[in-house]
Amino acid sequence: MNVCDSDMLDSVFLAYGASKVNNLSEADVVILNTCSVRVQSEQKAFSYLGRVKEFKQKKTCIKIVVIGCMAERLGHNIKKRFNSVDLIIGAKDIDNAALRIMNLFCTNYSAKKVNPEIKSEIVRYVTIMRGCDNYCSYCTVPFVRGREISINYETIVNKCSSMVKNGAREIILLGQNVNSYQYEDINFASLIKKIVTIENLERIRFITNHPKDLSDDLVKIMATEPKVCSHIHLPMQSASDKILKAMNRKYSYEHYLKLIKKLRTAVPSVSVTTDIIVGFPGETNEDFENTLKAVKTIRFGGLYVFRYSPRPNTTAAAMIDDVPFEEKKRRHAIILKESNKISIEIVSEMLGSIQQVLVEEIKNGIIKARTRTGRKVFAEGRKEYVGKHINVNIKEAKINSLFGDIV
Ligand code: SAH
Numbered sequence: 536m537n538v539c540d541s542d543m544l545d546s547v548f549l550a551y552g553a554s555k556v557n558n559l560s561e562a563d564v565v566i567l568n569t570c571s572v573r574v575q576s577e578q579k580a581f582s583y584l585g586r587v588k589e590f591k592q593k594k595t596c597i598k599i600v601v602i603g604c605m606a607e608r609l610g611h612n613i614k615k616r617f618n619s620v621d622l623i624i625g626a627k628d629i630d631n632a633a634l635r636i637m638n639l640f641c642t643n644y645s646a647k648k649v650n651p652e653i654k655s656e657i658v659r660y661v662t663i664m665r666g667c668d669n670y671c672s673y674c675t676v677p678f679v680r681g682r683e684i685s686i687n688y689e690t691i692v693n694k695c696s697s698m699v700k701n702g703a704r705e706i707i708l709l710g711q712n713v714n715s716y717q718y719e720d721i722n723f724a725s726l727i728k729k730i731v732t733i734e735n736l737e738r739i740r741f742i743t744n745h746p747k748d749l750s751d752d753l754v755k756i757m758a759t760e761p762k763v764c765s766h767i768h769l770p771m772q773s774a775s776d777k778i779l780k781a782m783n784r785k786y787s788y789e790h791y792l793k794l795i796k797k798l799r800t801a802v803p804s805v806s807v808t809t810d811i812i813v814g815f816p817g818e819t820n821e822d823f824e825n826t827l828k829a830v831k832t833i834r835f836g837g838l839y840v841f842r843y844s845p846r847p848n849t850t851a852a853a854m855i856d857d858v859p860f861e862e863k864k865r866r867h868a869i870i871l872k873e874s875n876k877i878s879i880e881i882v883s884e885m886l887g888s889i890q891q892v893l894v895e896e897i898k899n900g901i902i903k904a905r906t907r908t909g910r911k912v913f914a915e916g917r918k919e920y921v922g923k924h925i926n927v928n929i930k931e932a933k934i935n936s937l938f939g940d941i942v
């Protein structure tokens with residue numbers, strides 16, 4: 536979501552005539568787009584602010600802007616801690632952020648019409664909904680991003696079409712819970728049906744899905760529509776029913792397993808990836824072992840594992856954070872090790888196979904592409920391949936990337 540918001544800002548700035556630079560000494564403004572999901576993300580943002588503050592003592596004209604969820608959550612308290620910060624724009628006000636930032640330098644930008652769709656990258660993100668209504672007990676998102684609002688499907692389809700006209704070949708639909716999309720009588724599956732009709736669009740992906748809302752319609756469209764990629768991110772969080780209940784996830788592990796079976800039956804090539812939290816309040820070793828067992832049974836295509844950290848205002852923040860940090864670290868490392876082992880096995884099975892990939896970019900003669908399941912593939916190639924489907928014979932496999940020769 537943050538990558539998408541930064542991308543959107545980037546386009547607007549480009550249209551205003553501003554450009555991105557790679558180091559502070561060339562910059563007029565530093566924009567820090569922040570995340571509040573875990574305590575570590577906020578700590579990272581604060582330490583970065585410490586570094587730019589020092590820089591600002593040398594280059595006093597540089598402006599510092601903090602945007603996103605941490606800006607929403609902490610607002611002017613950030614300024615109290617860092618008086619070097621010039622402007623704070625919360626996640627809910629992101630839409631007019633670029634204009635407010637430009638106005639730090641000159642006040643007549645409001646008159647200028649901008650076309651933010653001038654980027655010509657192969658893969659583009661499109662936000663289809665904002666906020667979240669699920670109130671998982673550990674999660675700050677409903678507080679910092681607000682209530683769930685689905686964006687008008689016509690706006691979405693027009694945006695996708697204009698991106699494709701500008702060269703995009705893959706669209707990634709984004710939302711905290713895309714499968715609960717509903718605008719008038721259009722649900723997520725019907726939205727996809729509209730988007731697949733866009734000529735020259737090759738692929739559609741979407742992130743992220745809540746297991747309680749995964750409909751048969753969506754599974755069916757994944758099975759039948761060739762433009763929809765064989766990848767689904769379906770956060771499990773835990774495989775202990777007691778913990779799932781305390782997390783307010785509204786499904787059981789058995790229900791989750793049924794969904795996996797349904798997906799794999801309908802789309803045999805599907806790669807299911809997930810999120811897991813370890814060390815949630817009350818998570819015993821037995822609860823954790825159940826999650827580890829599920830990781831071994833399900834064999835996810837990849838996973839993100841997080842150590843639980845209490846977030847202000849959430850229901851879980853009132854629970855006793857009783858799993859010691861060292862134990863959270865231990866559980867985190869065990870899940871990661873198991874997941875890496877499984878990933879190595881999955882990618883090793885791809886050795887010698889021919890994979891159809893979509894080429895996203897080329898750097899120094901090496902193309903970067905992705906399989907339909909979302910795995911990165913690198914090969915020697917030419918500029919003409921960018922935006923095209925090609926076949927690659929896989930010669931080398933690492934956890935996060937495959938290498939091969941174009942056939
Ligand atoms: N809307 C998405 C998740 C957004 S947050 C979904 O429901 O899938 C991304 C991930 O961060 C979550 O899936 C969860 O695994 C993790 N996370 C959220 N809050 C957390 C917290 N307080 N501590 C640790 N991990 C957390």
Ligand code: SF4
Binds near residue numbers: 667675676677711
């Ligand atoms: Fe947070 Fe749950 Fe909403 Fe995901 S579904 S954003 S974890 S409250």
